Amino acid sequence: MAGQVYYEDIQVGDPIPVLRKNCSTLQLVAWAGASGDFYQIHYDVEFARRTGLSNIIVHGALKNAFLGQLLHDWVSPEGRIEKFGCQYRGMDYPDQDIMCSGVITRKYVEGDRHLVELDVWTENPSGQKTSPGTARVSLPSRG
């Protein structure tokens, strides 16, 4: 994690540092246990193939949690995530890069909160945005 980002330091259009993820099957099993989502398409290849998939797939909620990590690492230690989420538009598979990115779309002050809105997404190796979403964070001010 780099140093603290302050509200005054960022501009609309700025990208935030990219987070690269790459799930092993072990990570998918750890996620199943931690999240309580035991649907077999995420760890049982035969089961996944019987449902018409080519392989097991990464949980959508795990990709959403990756976007949570992307934002948390960017705003920490003093900033806070206020809202984040995504749509599950495309599949991602184990042992492939999942690049998590964000771009600032708005910054504004509300009361004593210094707020920043972003577009966030995960991208597969073909460049498709498999989990597009949005977020709102609060940042500390130098003021």
Added chain:
Amino acid sequence: MTESVVTEALRAQLGVDGPETVHEVTSTGCRMFARAVGHTDLVFYDRDAARHRGYRDILAPPGYLGTPVYLPRMAGAVRVGKDLDVPYPRVLNGGTTYEYVEPVCAGDVIVSRTRTTEFQERTGSIGPMLIVFRETTYRRQTDGTVVARMYGNTIHY
């Protein structure tokens, strides 16, 4: 456009709060979740690190609002989207958004209730589909404070 699948019975569920679910936010649960995601910030793992940053206890990582309390006599967990009587066999989780009102920390017990907020019928590449939008409110059990909301949708086709 095919005939609507949103019956009176379905429409009657709009805005009605479902049953309560109790979630325990434990230090172990926070660590398991953070580890599964790959978080490196000690605020999700270590109480002293979390308190040093101004939190009451280990911070629940983004997207973790505790583990639902499980009892062996309970019906099996309802798969997402299977709680409504929708005449389509398949369901996909369409997306999830979390909104935090207050930090959620280890030691919190949270009570959630979910309601259906909207039905949308569309025809797409996979044929006719029903999109169900839901909102879940999470309250701290001790004082009833709303700590978070979750907005989600499921796609039935």
